[in-house]
Amino acid sequence: MEKIAIVGVAQTKYERRKKGEIFYDMVYEVTTKAMEDAGYTLDDIDNVITVSNDFWDGRTISCMAVQEVAGAHDKNVSTVEGDGAFGAFYGAMRVLGGFKTTLVVTHSKGSEGDSKVITNAMFDPVYHRALGLDAISSSALQAQAYMEKYGITEEQCAMVSVKNHGNAKNNPCAQLPMNITVEDVMRSRKIADPLKLLDCSPVSDGAAAIIIADKDSAKKARNTPVWIKGIAHCSDAYFLGDRDLADPRALKDAAARAYAMAGITRPRDEIDVVELYDAFSYMEPLWLEGMGFCNQGDGGRMIEKGISVKGGSLPVNPSGGVLSAHPVLTAGLARIIESTLQLRGEADERQVPGARTALAHGINGPCGQSHCVWILGRE
Amino acid sequence: MEKIAIVGVAQTKYERRKKGEIFYDMVYEVTTKAMEDAGYTLDDIDNVITVSNDFWDGRTISCMAVQEVAGAHDKNVSTVEGDGAFGAFYGAMRVLGGFKTTLVVTHSKGSEGDSKVITNAMFDPVYHRALGLDAISSSALQAQAYMEKYGITEEQCAMVSVKNHGNAKNNPCAQLPMNITVEDVMRSRKIADPLKLLDCSPVSDGAAAIIIADKDSAKKARNTPVWIKGIAHCSDAYFLGDRDLADPRALKDAAARAYAMAGITRPRDEIDVVELYDAFSYMEPLWLEGMGFCNQGDGGRMIEKGISVKGGSLPVNPSGGVLSAHPVLTAGLARIIESTLQLRGEADERQVPGARTALAHGINGPCGQSHCVWILGRE
Numbered sequence: 001m002e003k004i005a006i007v008g009v010a011q012t013k014y015e016r017r018k019k020g021e022i023f024y025d026m027v028y029e030v031t032t033k034a035m036e037d038a039g040y041t042l043d044d045i046d047n048v049i050t051v052s053n054d055f056w057d058g059r060t061i062s063c064m065a066v067q068e069v070a071g072a073h074d075k076n077v078s079t080v081e082g083d084g085a086f087g088a089f090y091g092a093m094r095v096l097g098g099f100k101t102t103l104v105v106t107h108s109k110g111s112e113g114d115s116k117v118i119t120n121a122m123f124d125p126v127y128h129r130a131l132g133l134d135a136i137s138s139s140a141l142q143a144q145a146y147m148e149k150y151g152i153t154e155e156q157c158a159m160v161s162v163k164n165h166g167n168a169k170n171n172p173c174a175q176l177p178m179n180i181t182v183e184d185v186m187r188s189r190k191i192a193d194p195l196k197l198l199d200c201s202p203v204s205d206g207a208a209a210i211i212i213a214d215k216d217s218a219k220k221a222r223n224t225p226v227w228i229k230g231i232a233h234c235s236d237a238y239f240l241g242d243r244d245l246a247d248p249r250a251l252k253d254a255a256a257r258a259y260a261m262a263g264i265t266r267p268r269d270e271i272d273v274v275e276l277y278d279a280f281s282y283m284e285p286l287w288l289e290g291m292g293f294c295n296q297g298d299g300g301r302m303i304e305k306g307i308s309v310k311g312g313s314l315p316v317n318p319s320g321g322v323l324s325a326h327p328v329l330t331a332g333l334a335r336i337i338e339s340t341l342q343l344r345g346e347a348d349e350r351q352v353p354g355a356r357t358a359l360a361h362g363i364n365g366p367c368g369q370s371h372c373v374w375i376l377g378r379e
Numbered sequence: 380m381e382k383i384a385i386v387g388v389a390q391t392k393y394e395r396r397k398k399g400e401i402f403y404d405m406v407y408e409v410t411t412k413a414m415e416d417a418g419y420t421l422d423d424i425d426n427v428i429t430v431s432n433d434f435w436d437g438r439t440i441s442c443m444a445v446q447e448v449a450g451a452h453d454k455n456v457s458t459v460e461g462d463g464a465f466g467a468f469y470g471a472m473r474v475l476g477g478f479k480t481t482l483v484v485t486h487s488k489g490s491e492g493d494s495k496v497i498t499n500a501m502f503d504p505v506y507h508r509a510l511g512l513d514a515i516s517s518s519a520l521q522a523q524a525y526m527e528k529y530g531i532t533e534e535q536c537a538m539v540s541v542k543n544h545g546n547a548k549n550n551p552c553a554q555l556p557m558n559i560t561v562e563d564v565m566r567s568r569k570i571a572d573p574l575k576l577l578d579c580s581p582v583s584d585g586a587a588a589i590i591i592a593d594k595d596s597a598k599k600a601r602n603t604p605v606w607i608k609g610i611a612h613c614s615d616a617y618f619l620g621d622r623d624l625a626d627p628r629a630l631k632d633a634a635a636r637a638y639a640m641a642g643i644t645r646p647r648d649e650i651d652v653v654e655l656y657d658a659f660s661y662m663e664p665l666w667l668e669g670m671g672f673c674n675q676g677d678g679g680r681m682i683e684k685g686i687s688v689k690g691g692s693l694p695v696n697p698s699g700g701v702l703s704a705h706p707v708l709t710a711g712l713a714r715i716i717e718s719t720l721q722l723r724g725e726a727d728e729r730q731v732p733g734a735r736t737a738l739a740h741g742i743n744g745p746c747g748q749s750h751c752v753w754i755l756g757r758e
Contacts, residue, residue, distance in 0.1 A: 064617050072614050073613075073615060073629075078459060078469060080460065089457060090472070093475075096477055097472040097476045122443050124444065125401070232455055235451050253453050369446075
C-alpha cells in the first residue's frame, strides 16, 4: 500500500449534552482543532467526509448541515453511513485515490433520540422488528450464545468493565471513569439477561475528526504522521438467525484482509495496543478472538490472565473504551484517534510505553454485522 | 488519472411498486444483472458500496439488509449517503485506491414514504423547518429566483418537460413517456408557484447498479469498458439564504474540477451527450449554465434554440431524464448508466450517434446543495 498517514486528530469530551444544543458547534470545534493539530488551514484540505447520523436526534437529516459547518464548500465532500471508522475508510480511499488530504468528521447527539426505536429500525420489518429486537436485546442474545458455546462467564465479562472504567480515569474525554469491582458489576441492575447495567455502555454526545494525508502532505504536518498500514471493512448476514453469533465471521474476514495488507503474520506479537468497540463487556473477549489474538473460545481466559490490562502484554482499550463513552457512530473514530495518540507517544497517563503498531476497530449494525479494522504504525 | 472503467450496468424499470413489496428483490435483480453485463461472478467483486435510503419507506435503516442482498459478505462494504452518483464516487475511489473492482448498488422505494415529511427534515430545525420547506416548496423558491434574475420564462421550462417526456418514449425503463405540448404543461395543475404538475418529476421505485474496475480487470469484462475521465463532488451553503439560488456555485466548482481532471477545456465542443438531474423542469437550463455550456442566464435561450433536443448539437437527457422517472437516491446512478449505454453505442432508440464523451450528473440536498459531475469516455 502507498504511504498515507493520519496527521491531525481531535475529539470533544464525551458526555450528555443539553437537549436542543445543536451539533453544529461540536462539529466546528473538532474540525478546527484537527486542523490546528496538523498545522493545516482549510486551504490544505481537499476532501471532506462526514458520517450520517440521521434521525438519531429524532428529527434531523444531518449531512446537509454538517458538510457546511466542517468547511466543505469547494471541497469534494461525501457522507458515509455507519460509524466514523467506516467514514475514515472512505477518507483513506480518497487519499489513495489521488487526492492530497481528507478531513473525516463525525458527531453524536444520541441523548436526544430514542435509541430503542432507532435501533429497532435496523431489523427486518417483516420477521424481526415485531419481536422488539433492538441494540440491547439483540446483544443480550449474542452474549448468551457466546457464553453458552464456550463457557465464558459473567465474571470474566465483568472484569472487562472493571478494567475499562478504571482505564477511563486516565482519559479526560471519557464519560464514565469509575473505580468498580467485579461484584459491583455482578450486582448491578439486570438490563437484559445476561447483561447488567455495568456491562453496558452509556449514551454519550460528542464529536471527533481526523485528517488523512498523502506522503508529501504528511511531511508538511506539524505532528509525527501515523501511517495507515492496513484497512478492511467486511459485513456478515443480515438476519441474526443466519449467523453464528458466537463466531464473528466478518471481523475475521476484515482482520485477515487488514493484516495481509500490513504484512502482519503474528498479530499477537506484532501489535502493541488495541482499541476495540466494546459496546458491551462481552464484546472485548469475543472481538479479541475474531482478531486472532487467541483461539476461539479463549477470550474469557485471556481477560482472566490480565493480558489486556494496561500493563499487560497486549493492552486493550487503555482509553477506557466504548464502555466508558459511547457516542454512537463516533466511537469507532475515537478508537482510531486514541490509537494515533498512542503511536505518537501523546496518550499521557494512558500511554502504552513504546507502542509502535496499533489496531483500531469499529462496528456497525446489530451484534457487529459489519467490522472495520485499521492497522496503524509509527513509521 | 489512472485508467478505471465502468464495466457493468443494470437498472430496473422505474415505476410505482406495490406497498409492502420489499426492496430486497430489486437490489438482487440489478446486482446479478450488472455482473452478467460485465461477465463477472461474485468472486470477481472486491468491494460493495450501497447507498443509504434510510426511512424513505417511513421505517427502515436499509443498509444492513442491502449489503447482504448485494452479496457483500467477505467484501469490503460501505454505505454512502446521498444519491447513487455519490455512491459511485466512492466506488471509483476504491478502485483508484488499489482495489480491482467495486459494485455500487442503490434502490428507491419512495412511494412508501411521505416525501414532504422526509425532505422537510433536510432543513435546519430551528430556522427553516418550521416554515414548512420541503423539496418542492424550496425548489419553487429557486425557480422563482432564477426566472426573475435572468428573465427565464415558464414556457422555456415547459419546453424541457415536453422534450424529456418525449425522449422517454425511447426508454423502456422510464415511468412517464408522454406526448405533451407546452400548452399542456402551462395548463397543468399548479403545485407551488411557478411549478406546475408537468414541471415536476414523479415518485418512482426502482434500483440500479454499476461495476467499476481497474484497467486489468476491465480487460476481462465482456463489454466495451467506459472510462472514467473526471469526477468531482462539491457542496454549497446549508442555509438557502446564504446562497444565490440562481447561481449553482457547487455545480460550477464540481464541473471545473471534473473538466480539469479529464483535460476538457471546451465542454460545449468536447462533450457529446449530457444526462443531468432534472427533478424539476427549470433545473435543466440552470444546471446547463452551471456546467458552463452557456453563459449564466442563457439557459432558457439554449432550450428555445433546440440545442438540447435529441437531434440537437448537445443532446440532454435522451433517456427522458429525472422528469420521466425519479427514483430518489437512485436517479443519479441512472444518469451514469444511461451515459454508459450511450458511449457503448447500446442506447437503442435513444442513441446519440457517435457519442464519445458524456457528462453524467447527480444532486443531493435542497435546491442542489451538492453536485456530482462525471466525465465518461469511450476510450
